Structure formats: structure tokens, C-alpha cells
Amino acid sequence: MNTLVAEPSAARxxxxxxxxxxxxxxxxxxxxxxxxxxxxxxxxxxxxxxxxRRNPEQFFxxxxxxxxxxxxxxxxxxxxxxxxxxxxxxxxxxxxxxxTVLTTCMATGVQMREDMDKGVFDRFRSLPMSxxxxxxxxxxxxxxxxxxxxxxxxxxxxxxxYRPGGGxxxxxxxxLLAVFTGWALAWAFTWIGTxxxxxxxxxxxxxxxxFPLTFLSNAFVPADTLPGxxxxxxxINPVSHLVSGTRDLANNGVITAQVGWTLLAGLAVIxxxxxxxxxxxxxxx
Amino acid sequence: xxxxxxxxxxxxxxxxxxxxxxDRIDLEVRHGExxxxxxxxxxxxxxxxxxxxxxxxxxxxxxxIFGVDVAAQPHRVRQLIGVTGQYASVDEDLSATENLWxxxxxxxxxxxxxxxxxxxxxxQFGLEDAAERKISAFSGGMRRRLDxxxxxxxxxxxxxxxxxTTGLDPRTRGQMWNTIRGLVEDGCTVLLTTQYLDEADQLAxxxxxxxxxxxxxxxxxxxxxxQVGDSTLQLQLAPGADQALAREVVFRVLGEEPVTTPxxxxxxxxxxxxxxxxxxxxxxxxxxxxxxxxxxAKPSLDEVFLALxxxxxxxxxxxxxxxxxxxxxxxxxxxxxxxxxxxxKAR
Numbered sequence: 001m002n003t004l005v006a007e008p009s010a011a012r013x014x015x016x017x018x019x020x021x022x023x024x025x026x027x028x029x030x031x032x033x034x035x036x037x038x039x040x041x042x043x044x045x046x047x048x049x050x051x052x053r054r055n056p057e058q059f060f061x062x063x064x065x066x067x068x069x070x071x072x073x074x075x076x077x078x079x080x081x082x083x084x085x086x087x088x089x090x091x092x093x094x095x096x097x098x099x100t101v102l103t104t105c106m107a108t109g110v111q112m113r114e115d116m117d118k119g120v121f122d123r124f125r126s127l128p129m130s131x132x133x134x135x136x137x138x139x140x141x142x143x144x145x146x147x148x149x150x151x152x153x154x155x156x157x158x159x160x161x162y163r164p165g166g167g168x169x170x171x172x173x174x175x176l177l178a179v180f181t182g183w184a185l186a187w188a189f190t191w192i193g194t195x196x197x198x199x200x201x202x203x204x205x206x207x208x209x210x211f212p213l214t215f216l217s218n219a220f221v222p223a224d225t226l227p228g229x230x231x232x233x234x235x236i237n238p239v240s241h242l243v244s245g246t247r248d249l250a251n252n253g254v255i256t257a258q259v260g261w262t263l264l265a266g267l268a269v270i271x272x273x274x275x276x277x278x279x280x281x282x283x284x285x
Numbered sequence: 286x287x288x289x290x291x292x293x294x295x296x297x298x299x300x301x302x303x304x305x306x307x308d309r310i311d312l313e314v315r316h317g318e319x320x321x322x323x324x325x326x327x328x329x330x331x332x333x334x335x336x337x338x339x340x341x342x343x344x345x346x347x348x349x350i351f352g353v354d355v356a357a358q359p360h361r362v363r364q365l366i367g368v369t370g371q372y373a374s375v376d377e378d379l380s381a382t383e384n385l386w387x388x389x390x391x392x393x394x395x396x397x398x399x400x401x402x403x404x405x406x407x408x409q410f411g412l413e414d415a416a417e418r419k420i421s422a423f424s425g426g427m428r429r430r431l432d433x434x435x436x437x438x439x440x441x442x443x444x445x446x447x448x449x450t451t452g453l454d455p456r457t458r459g460q461m462w463n464t465i466r467g468l469v470e471d472g473c474t475v476l477l478t479t480q481y482l483d484e485a486d487q488l489a490x491x492x493x494x495x496x497x498x499x500x501x502x503x504x505x506x507x508x509x510x511x512q513v514g515d516s517t518l519q520l521q522l523a524p525g526a527d528q529a530l531a532r533e534v535v536f537r538v539l540g541e542e543p544v545t546t547p548x549x550x551x552x553x554x555x556x557x558x559x560x561x562x563x564x565x566x567x568x569x570x571x572x573x574x575x576x577x578x579x580x581x582a583k584p585s586l587d588e589v590f591l592a593l594x595x596x597x598x599x600x601x602x603x604x605x606x607x608x609x610x611x612x613x614x615x616x617x618x619x620x621x622x623x624x625x626x627x628x629x630k631a632r
Binding site for chain 1: 289291316338339340351352353358360361363364365366368370372373374375376377378379383387388390391392393435440441442443471472473474
């Protein structure tokens with residue numbers, strides 16, 4: 001406690017400055033390079049991973065939701081929709097994967113908002129670092145969440161008797177597609193996170209977007225059972241593409257146009273919302 | 286060595302709606318000095334500092350750090366400064382070592398260098414025992430030191446310190462002062478804001494006083510204090526005492542007109558030498574003016590303010606100066622009363 005650097009004030013008459021500001025100015029660079037951005041993003045991802053390990057309760061929703069929803073939906077709707085539980089599972093499991101991944105994106109946005117309100121973000125802002133790193137870093141770390149969510153859903157399905165026709169490769173492909181889509185969509189929720197006033201409002205806004213999107217899709221029911229106007233909506237709903245894409249991969253082991261549309265939609269979301277998020281984050285300065 | 290000032294601001298303005306938080310402030314901080322920005326809460330100190338540190342957009346005027354324009358080249362400016370805010374800006378979920386490592390990595394240090402720097406700084410700031418402890422278990426002083434350490438990772442030539450000792454106990458405060466002096470001995474320039482005259486007095490080579498977004502004075506701490514006298518004699522006349530007579534006596538002894546509050550019979554007068562208080566008391570006794578209390582106080586920020594602006598510090602958004610008075614200064618008994626007696630004799 002007492003081992004502080006400086007001697008008491010007696011040493012007031014100072015020696016010549018050891019720091020040469022002119023040299024320091026000459027060393028500065030106008031903007032962060034690509035390599036810097038990369039390293040900073042990884043450093044921020046490291047921070048997010050550390051935080052996840054310290055606060056494992058964050059994983060409760062990611063872990064519990066697929067387990068709970070899979071079992072609930074399978075037994076409640078299975079008989080009504082597909083005649084029995086076993087024939088409902090191939091329809092349901094990809095739907096649950098999509099739903100879980102979307103909810104997990106929402107958590108990304110909410111936590112971003114919470115994080116940005118903390119004092120440490122003042123320091124990030126004052127550091128000569130890339131403005132995208134504080135956003136992209138946590139999102140990299142969140143890939144793990146999407147992975148956990150998707151894998152757990154499939155495991156729960158397997159336990160209930162789901163036997164995916166696409167085999168291991170098909171399921172792996174489906175998981176990867178879901179993880180990618182989740183990561184891409186997280187940029188949209190991060191953008192909401194940088195705009196909203198509080199973490200609570202991020203949650204509220206995100207819920208209002210998420211619920212219609214997941215339920216007005218083919219995630220839990222065959223789309224042709226819906227009234228015409230609703231069916232047309234579910235056909236253009238990106239969640240439907242994700243669900244169909246993962247079904248095609250996991251149940252049939254084929255890469256269809258649905259997979260392509262899902263990837264395209266994901267890329268579109270990134271292209272639109274990544275710059276928006278960064279711009280909005282900068283405005284917060 | 287170089288003629289370029291560490292900080293130069295011309296007509297700096299920050300508006301929040303119609304309110305001008307910073308109103309055309311000019312500033313020049315020379316390389317190698319500690320420059321103090323003195324003012325009460327809400328005067329615009331932090332806002333000004335945040336603009337200089339690229340944390341708030343500048344609404345008017347311009348600012349340069351070592352000749353680099355703040356608004357045009359914020360990324361360059363960020364490489365020249367270290368910022369320590371009023372509230373510790375470190376990550377609560379990480380340990381001290383992890384925090385410093387992270388900030389090192391974010392500023393381009395290699396992993397091994399970041400680790401070595403973290404170790405060196407923790408040692409330098411006496412935090413090595415707490416290196417792996419959770420930040421939430423840190424005391425206020427430890428947090429501030431960690432926060433300061435985090436600003437020094439890349440040895441920036443200019444350090445901004447926003448109220449570095451507000452809320453610290455006297456001992457920790459003294460340690461912080463020594464640390465800040467050490468920074469300048471290493472060749473840094475320090476710009477700090479403070480609410481405490483004695484802090485500015487102890488640390489700063491030059492001081493500017495800010496009030497309601499405007500700069501009201503600038504100079505060395507000594508120059509500031511001579512404007513209000515070295516200390517102040519505060520007299521409370523007994524009820525019914527002859528106030529006019531008392532004023533006349535005080536003026537005769539000290540050659541200075543006292544500032545009076547007729548309603549309460551209080552009068553304040555600057556003293557160049559504290560000993561002369563005795564002369565005043567004797568003269569009052571001889572004139573048969575009875576007093577109920579007397580005190581001699583060093584000039585407080587409030588008095589500097591009163592002298593410079595004609596109003597006290599309690600006009601803004603509440604002073605807060607009474608919450609954490611530093612050791613050397615008068616302990617305030619009432620936040621809003623402009624006079625803070627050092628030794629009050631009852632009757």
C-alpha cells in the first residue's frame with residue numbers, strides 16, 4: 001500500500017522531461033490498421049469469454065430454453081399437428097433451433113447495452129482502438145452461445161426419439177447454418193442495443209420483433225395449414241427460410257435453395273446493421 | 286524543449302440544448318507542468334476535459350493536443366493521452382492484472398509485453414498483492430490507483446485526471462498526490478480538475494478557475510490566493526453589538542473593509558498574517574464590542590470564488606464541496622454556508 005512511486009514534494013524542481021512529445025506525435029497513426037482491429041476484436045472476445053466464465057448464470061436461458069421448449073412443444077402439439085410425437089420431431093427440432101438462436105441474439109443486444117453503460121466503456125472510448133472491436137469482440141464470444149443452444153436442442157431431440165435423416169454431416173451443417181444466422185442477426189439486435197436507452201428497453205423492443213417473427217413462420221406448424229394471407233407472410237419471413245434450410249440439412253442431408261436464401265439474408269443483415277451499429281456506437285461518444 | 290503546448294484550446298464551447306456547459310474557454314497547458322482546473326460541481330470542468338479527451342464532440346472553437354487537432358484527428362489524439370475519469374473505468378468482472386493486460390492488448394502491446402507492463406504497473410502502484418483479486422473487493426483508493434495505472438500503459442505524454450481524489454480519505458489522497466507528482470517527474474504533462482483549492486495549491490503549477498462554463502481566473506495558486514488574502518478572519522458579533530463600530534475597528538487595525546452580513550452580525554475580512562487576528566480582537570475588546578465566536582480560516586474555494594465572481598459556489602447544481610473535504614482544509618459543518626471555521630471559540 002505504501003510503496004508508491006514518487007518521493008514527497010521535496011523533489012519539485014524537475015529534471016528535463018524524459019518524454020518527448022514531438023516524437024510521440026510523430027509515432028501516432030491516423031487510424032487503426034486492419035491488423036490492430038483484428039487483435040483488438042480478439043482481445044474484446046477474450047474479455048467477453050472471461051466474463052461468461054465468471055457469470056455462468058448467463059447460460060441458463062441458453063441451456064434451459066431448448067430443453068424446456070423441445071419437451072413442451074413435442075408433447076403438447078405433437079399429437080395435434082403430426083399425429084404423434086415422433087413424426088412431429090423432424091418438423092419441430094429445426095424450429096426450436098431457430099427460435100433459440102434468435103432469443104440468444106436478443107441476449108447479445110441486451111448485454112451489449114448493459115456493458116456500454118459501465119464505466120469501463122469510457123476507457124474503451126478514450127483508447128486509440130478500432131470502434132468496431134467493442135461490438136465485434138463480444139459477438140465473436142457469443143458464437144459459443146449459439147453453438148451451445150443449437151447443440152443442446154439437437155441433443156434433446158435425440159433423447160426424445162428424433163432420428164435426423166441427414167446424418168451427422170447434415171446435423172453439423174444445420175447447426176452451423178443456425179450459428180451463422182444467429183451471429184448475423186445479432187448485429188441487428190446490437191444496433192437496437194446501441195440505440196435504446198436501457199437494457200430493459202432493448203429486451204422489450206427485441207421481444208416485439210422476435211415473437212411475431214418466430215411464431216408467424218413455419219417453425220412449429222406446417223405453413224399450408226395457415227390462412228392464405230398468413231401463409232404468404234411466412235413464405236417471405238426469413239425465419240422460415242432458416243427453419244426450412246435446417247430441416248433440409250438435418251432431415252434430408254441436402255443443401256437446398258432455402259439454405260442459400262438463409263445465408264443471403266444473413267449476409268444482408270450484416271451488411272446493413274454492422275455499419276449502423278458502429279455508427280450508432282460512435283455517436284454515443 | 287518544444288514550443289508546442291501540451292494543450293491549447295481556443296474558444297471551446299459545449300452546448301446541451303440551450304445551456305452552455307462550456308462557454309468559450311481558452312486554455313494553454315505547457316509541456317511538463319501540472320495544470321489544475323478548479324471549480325465547483327457543475328462548473329463545466331468534466332465537460333471541458335471530456336472534449337479535450339475526444340470523449341465529447343466539440344460544439345465550438347478548437348482544441349489541439351501537442352499540435353494535433355482534437356476534432357479532426359481523434360484517433361491520433363487518443364494515442365497521446367491517458368484519461369482517468371471521476372469514476373473508476375475498469376472492468377469489475379476482471380482482476381487487476383486482467384484489466385491491465387486487456388488495456389495493453391487493446392493498445393497494441395504483444396501478449397507478453399502486456400503481461401510484463403501489467404506486472405510493472407501493479408508493483409509501481411502498490412497493488413501487487415491485489416493483482417488477482419476481484420475489483421469489486423477493492424477500496425476506493427485502490428480503484429483509483431488501478432484506474433490511473435491503466436492510463437499509463439503506453440506512457441502517454443499527457444494525462445487527464447478528472448477529480449483524482451474526490452471521495453478519498455486523507456491518507457490515500459496524499460498518496461495520490463505523490464503519484465501525480467511522480468508522473469510529472471517522469472516527463473508527463475498533467476491536466477487535472479479539482480474542487481479543492483488546497484489540491485490545486487499542493488499540485489498545480491498553474492490553475493484556472495471555471496465557473497458556470499466560463500474561465501474566471503488563471504494563474505499560479507499563489508496568485509489566486511493573494512486575491513483573497515492568505516487567510517480569513519471570521520467574526521460573529523454578539524446580538525446587539527454595534528456593527529458599525531465593529532467595522533470601523535476592523536478597518537482601523539487591518540486597513541481592509543470587512544465583508545459583512547448585517548442580518549446575522551457576521552463579518553469576514555482577509556488577513557495577510559494570521560497573527561493579526563489577535564490585534565483585531567484586542568481592539569474590539571477595547572472598543573467594547575462583544576463577539577460570540579471567532580475563527581481564522583484559510584481561504585476556501587468558496588472564498589476564492591466569492592472574490593473572483595461575486596457569488597459563492599452554492600449557486601450552481603449544489604456544491605458537494607462539504608461531502609469530502611480534504612485534510613488540510615477546513616472541515617465544513619454545513620455544505621451551503623460559505624464560511625467554514627477552523628477553530629471556533631464559543632464565547
